[in-house]
Amino acid sequence: MEPIAATNPEETIAREEQFQLTTYKKMPIVAERGEGVWVLASNGDRYLDLYGGHAVAGTGHCHPHVVKAIREQTEKLLFYSNLVYSEARARAAEKLVSVAPALLTKAFFCNSGTEANENAMRMARMATGRENIVTFSGGFHGRTADAISATFLGRYREIGKPNVPGHREADFGDIDSVRAVADESVAAIMLEPIQSMAGVRGAAPSFYRALRELCDERGIVLIYDEVQTGVGRTGDWFFAGSDASDGVVPDIVTLAKALGSGVPVGACLVTERIASHIKENDLGTTFGGGMIAMAAVTATLEAIESDQMIENVLTVEAYLRERLKEVEQVVNVRGRGFLLGLEFADKAKPVHEALLKHKIITGTSSDPKVLRLLPPLCLKREEVDLFVETLVQVVSKV
Numbered sequence: 473m474e475p476i477a478a479t480n481p482e483e484t485i486a487r488e489e490q491f492q493l494t495t496y497k498k499m500p501i502v503a504e505r506g507e508g509v510w511v512l513a514s515n516g517d518r519y520l521d522l523y524g525g526h527a528v529a530g531t532g533h534c535h536p537h538v539v540k541a542i543r544e545q546t547e548k549l550l551f552y553s554n555l556v557y558s559e560a561r562a563r564a565a566e567k568l569v570s571v572a573p574a575l576l577t578k579a580f581f582c583n584s585g586t587e588a589n590e591n592a593m594r595m596a597r598m599a600t601g602r603e604n605i606v607t608f609s610g611g612f613h614g615r616t617a618d619a620i621s622a623t624f625l626g627r628y629r630e631i632g633k634p635n636v637p638g639h640r641e642a643d644f645g646d647i648d649s650v651r652a653v654a655d656e657s658v659a660a661i662m663l664e665p666i667q668s669m670a671g672v673r674g675a676a677p678s679f680y681r682a683l684r685e686l687c688d689e690r691g692i693v694l695i696y697d698e699v700q701t702g703v704g705r706t707g708d709w710f711f712a713g714s715d716a717s718d719g720v721v722p723d724i725v726t727l728a729k730a731l732g733s734g735v736p737v738g739a740c741l742v743t744e745r746i747a748s749h750i751k752e753n754d755l756g757t758t759f760g761g762g763m764i765a766m767a768a769v770t771a772t773l774e775a776i777e778s779d780q781m782i783e784n785v786l787t788v789e790a791y792l793r794e795r796l797k798e799v800e801q802v803v804n805v806r807g808r809g810f811l812l813g814l815e816f817a818d819k820a821k822p823v824h825e826a827l828l829k830h831k832i833i834t835g836t837s838s839d840p841k842v843l844r845l846l847p848p849l850c851l852k853r854e855e856v857d858l859f860v861e862t863l864v865q866v867v868s869k870v
């Protein structure tokens with residue numbers, strides 16, 4: 473990546489602060505370019521990005537195959553809605569279904585994770601004729617009305633008041649607590665199979681199996697919110713159907729984030745049984761299935777395949793776990809693949825801040841002791857070495 477002529481970062485920061493609503497606590501970086509796992513700031517600083525812009529840069533920043541596909545599509549047609557057919561849409565849907573577990577045969581495209589979850593819950597209500605939804609303490613599902621009402625984490629439900637009625641909470645990993653609230657009035661049980669924002673919390677494979685059995689027994693739709701875990705992040709194409717899930721495939725999987733490598737896109741993947749309940753005009757969104765997003769989806773999936781990124785996730789994860797044994801302050805490493813939570817004996821925020829000073833971007837979580845890593849799937853051993861060596865340095869000082 474070529475160094476770039478410095479624009480005035482302070483001025484950019486001041487203008488953004490003045491004209492944009494303050495909704496996020498920002499890092500003091502004016503991001504200008506990206507390449508693979510690296511982000512170049514407008515002052516010339518180069519950052520190792522182990523956060524991937526909120527888990528979005530799965531294929532890395534500006535993967536050439538994805539950039540080319542988007543560029544070529546922009547020269548043909550920027551957009552037409554679902555009222556017409558499109559080669560770009562047909563290819564994306566076919567490709568996505570081809571990498572999904574065999575039972576998930578149809579895709580619905582939308583624009584974000586929260587929208588995918590809204591539509592998943594709506595489909596479950598349509599398929600069952602029931603209204604209630606069970607989700608889990610610690611799960612995050614988005615910020616629109618129904619999704620935020622399904623989010624039992626921190627103060628999110630408060631922000632979303634008045635909440636949509638009919639949402640019930642169960643304890644993640646505890647099947648008895650699910651049994652207690654998931655009666656025959658419940659349309660869906662929805663979960664993040666690994667709870668990311670809560671501090672990268674997983675459950676035993678037997679929990680997912682027990683959920684599947686409970687749903688089958690009581691006629692409930694099982695939804696995996698794979699907005700973070702999907703598209704290769706956990707070392708499988710999807711958590712659904714993986715060994716970690718004990719092979720369990722839910723009735724609906726929701727996706728977003730890494731699916732378009734940065735072009736906004738969300739999706740629901742559904743079984744034939746769910747699809748049979750959905751009629752024309754039951755779901756829709758103007759921009760869903762737009763050509764640029766569809767070109768990005770196909771190219772993203774192709775890039776993951778051709779660069780063998782899923783295999784890379786598995787080998788580099790193993791290497792990272794091994795090297796982290798050298799850092800005695802890391803008392804546990806949670807998660808799978810490149811959705812990892814490094815648990816410290818003490819607060820993780822000072823570590824995050826110190827790493828940032830050393831030009832390494834990581835994430836925090838709602839668990840104060842957990843530092844989150846959500847790097848691009850193309851992260852290599854050399855970059856792991858750089859991270860671990862820097863981590864050793866900073867933890868000795870914080």
Ligand SMILES: Cc1ncc(COP(=O)(O)O)c(C=O)c1O
Nearest residue numbers: 584585586612613614699700728
């Ligand atoms: C698991 C999960 N579900 C849903 C969402 C919401 O996605 P979006 O911000 O694209 O609406 C997020 C966002 O962080 C998420 O992590």
